[in-house]
Amino acid sequence: MCGIVGYVGARDAADVLMDGLSRLEYRGYDSAGIAVFENGQVRVAKSKGRLADLEEKMKQEGKPAGHSGIGHTRWATHGEPSDRNSHPHAGGSVTIVHNGIIENYKKLKEFLLSKGKTFLSDTDTEVVAQLLGYYYELTPGNPVDAIIRTMKELEGSYALGVMFADFPDMVYALRKESPLIVGIGEGESFIASDVTAILQYTRNYYLLEPGEIAVLTKAEAKVYDIHYQKIEKELKTADWDVSAAEKGGYPHFMIKEIHEQPVSIKTTITPRITDGMPDLSECGITTESLNSFKAIHVVACGTAMHAGIVGKYVIEKLAKVPVNVDIASEFRYRDPLVGEGDLVIIISQSGETADSLAALRLAKSLGAKTLAIVNAKGSSIAREADMLIYTHAGPEIAVASTKAYMVQIAVMYLFAFELALAKGKIDEAECRRLTSLLEETPAQIEKILAHHEMTQKIADSLITADSLLYIGRGLDYALSMEGSLKLKEISYIHSESYAAGELKHGTISLITENMPVIAVATQTALFDKTISNIKEVKARGAKVILISRDDYTPDQDVADFQFCLPQFEDLLMPMLAVVPLQLIAYYTAVHKGTDVDKPRNLAKSVTVE
Numbered sequence: 001m002c003g004i005v006g007y008v009g010a011r012d013a014a015d016v017l018m019d020g021l022s023r024l025e026y027r028g029y030d031s032a033g034i035a036v037f038e039n040g041q042v043r044v045a046k047s048k049g050r051l052a053d054l055e056e057k058m059k060q061e062g063k064p065a066g067h068s069g070i071g072h073t074r075w076a077t078h079g080e081p082s083d084r085n086s087h088p089h090a091g092g093s094v095t096i097v098h099n100g101i102i103e104n105y106k107k108l109k110e111f112l113l114s115k116g117k118t119f120l121s122d123t124d125t126e127v128v129a130q131l132l133g134y135y136y137e138l139t140p141g142n143p144v145d146a147i148i149r150t151m152k153e154l155e156g157s158y159a160l161g162v163m164f165a166d167f168p169d170m171v172y173a174l175r176k177e178s179p180l181i182v183g184i185g186e187g188e189s190f191i192a193s194d195v196t197a198i199l200q201y202t203r204n205y206y207l208l209e210p211g212e213i214a215v216l217t218k219a220e221a222k223v224y225d226i227h228y229q230k231i232e233k234e235l236k237t238a239d240w241d242v243s244a245a246e247k248g249g250y251p252h253f254m255i256k257e258i259h260e261q262p263v264s265i266k267t268t269i270t271p272r273i274t275d276g277m278p279d280l281s282e283c284g285i286t287t288e289s290l291n292s293f294k295a296i297h298v299v300a301c302g303t304a305m306h307a308g309i310v311g312k313y314v315i316e317k318l319a320k321v322p323v324n325v326d327i328a329s330e331f332r333y334r335d336p337l338v339g340e341g342d343l344v345i346i347i348s349q350s351g352e353t354a355d356s357l358a359a360l361r362l363a364k365s366l367g368a369k370t371l372a373i374v375n376a377k378g379s380s381i382a383r384e385a386d387m388l389i390y391t392h393a394g395p396e397i398a399v400a401s402t403k404a405y406m407v408q409i410a411v412m413y414l415f416a417f418e419l420a421l422a423k424g425k426i427d428e429a430e431c432r433r434l435t436s437l438l439e440e441t442p443a444q445i446e447k448i449l450a451h452h453e454m455t456q457k458i459a460d461s462l463i464t465a466d467s468l469l470y471i472g473r474g475l476d477y478a479l480s481m482e483g484s485l486k487l488k489e490i491s492y493i494h495s496e497s498y499a500a501g502e503l504k505h506g507t508i509s510l511i512t513e514n515m516p517v518i519a520v521a522t523q524t525a526l527f528d529k530t531i532s533n534i535k536e537v538k539a540r541g542a543k544v545i546l547i548s549r550d551d552y553t554p555d556q557d558v559a560d561f562q563f564c565l566p567q568f569e570d571l572l573m574p575m576l577a578v579v580p581l582q583l584i585a586y587y588t589a590v591h592k593g594t595d596v597d598k599p600r601n602l603a604k605s606v607t608v609e
């Protein structure tokens with residue numbers, strides 16, 4: 001939520017900041033702004049709306065010209081999206097951009113009002129700017145001292161980029177909770193919420209830890225702790241290059257990321273397979289540890305939670321171990337029955353989701369072992385978990401998650417295979433067979449992607465719908481939850497996913513003439529039962545879109561549209577069946593003309609509760 005960037009060097013700062021923000025816009029797009037040192041003075045340009053609105057404004061009013069500055073793209077929390085509430089915010093001679101939430105801002109604001117300060121916005125961020133300004137006035141010429149004093153007062157989460165008018169060629173940064181990296185180039189330094197923002201200039205960076213302060217000049221970046229002691233940081237190198245964060249000829253990131261799924265699966269599972277067998281030992285998972293867990297819990301939000309539900313079905317089926325799946329925001333406040341001997345798996349693409357991070361901390365405090373399945377390297381969840389499996393999906397830019405979900409379920413399969421083997425529920429030959437089938441999924445997905453025209457026809461038939469249902473049984477039901485979320489978040493068409501057998505307990509009364517029902521039927525053992533449920537909705541007027549395998553030819557009265565998947569192992573069908581569901585959501589949104597990569601009201605990284 002919110003993206004921040006900062007730059008000191010020889011380039012045109014406004015260009016670098018705008019370029020960085022364009023790669024962070026997925027984090028929020030309610031407003032954007034930059035501040036640049038122009039001839040020794042801070043000049044701010046900011047605007048409600050997208051980055052494009054700010055660009056337009058700068059075309060008319062002139063772009064701040066200089067070689068150092070900070071920038072921000074906002075997902076509004078305190079105060080409506082408006083020019084007034086847009087970052088950067090100022091307090092005296094201090095100008096800042098902020099990602100996070102200051103929980104004690106009201107108390108701090110009262111204090112500052114009592115000192116005669118006045119406020120121009122409704123934001124918590126302006127309170128931080130004023131507090132920094134206040135402390136700087138007490139110790140003029142000593143920015144780090146003002147920063148340290150301010151840090152001691154702030155409660156909540158923050159990553160801040162700061163400029164002091166007295167120090168024109170310098171940018172300061174500090175963080176607690178919200179992510180921030182410091183980029184190191186040749187004669188230039190950067191800050192950014194995410195390494196993708198600076199990849200065009202450098203792949204070398206430091207991860208700023210909570211409580212650390214960075215001081216950037218064009219020659220170097222120094223990092224200090226809260227006692228102003230210098231810290232020697234390990235220089236990291238991003239393994240993504242700039243093309244990974246660009247559209248590469250696709251019209252949207254979402255469709256590019258859907259097409260990247262076969263490669264993402266390979267890069268994620270290949271290093272975790274040794275001699276044809278799953279091998280998660282590098283992540284601290286051994287037969288011994290797998291046998292020691294009394295209970296397994298999966299905790300996550302949104303799409304990541306849906307990946308957990310697929311994982312539950314697979315683990316329970318193969319390893320015969322009960323798995324609880326929880327929504328992180330519920331788990332953290334309902335006194336969960338978790339304790340020593342339990343394993344809590346946290347799944348998260350960003351590794352920064354506030355509720356998932358809090359759930360991880362709660363699980364640890366209750367004595368459970370934690371395993372994080374995370375995509376973003378060095379993120380908070382990755383660093384705090386006891387055990388870690390990185391998914392290697394590369395940067396996921398579209399707000400609607402696709403390839404991250406795919407690799408999350410791929411990892412859940414590997415985990416389930418290894419657990420089932422450790423528990424003696426499958427033998428080595430079966431484990432080897434399942435692992436080799438998992439390795440075949442990228443080729444199967446390539447086949448689906450090569451012949452997906454039907455998903456466009458289906459999408460065409462959905463654009464006038466107000467509401468639709470997804471139905472399925474077993475793994476198909478688990479999967480359809482994700483299909484439904486994808487459709488609603490980007491096409492704004494209401495949809496729900498339902499266990500097919502549950503419809504007649506109430507929900508079937510929603511079915512009217514031509515209401516679309518997307519039925520997923522890939523599981524052999526449940527197939528006839530799902531087809532019966534489909535016939536029940538069809539008989540009541542539903543327009544049925546059937547996602548099944550190509551060995552099934554439905555009777556005429558079953559489906560209006562059918563998308564055929566290759567024949568494959570039942571257990572692994574979710575990895576195939578999710579692809580047409582993603583494509584149907586994508587094309588429906590495209591045909592409706594919505595903003596596919598940046599749907600309204602959403603942001604990619606949800607760092608607030």
Ligand code: F6R
Pocket residue numbers: 301302303304305347348349350351352353356399400401402485489604605606
């Ligand atoms: C939907 C989507 C979200 C995220 C959720 C958790 O397409 O992307 O539902 O899955 O906000 O985010 P992470 O995985 O970053 O914890």
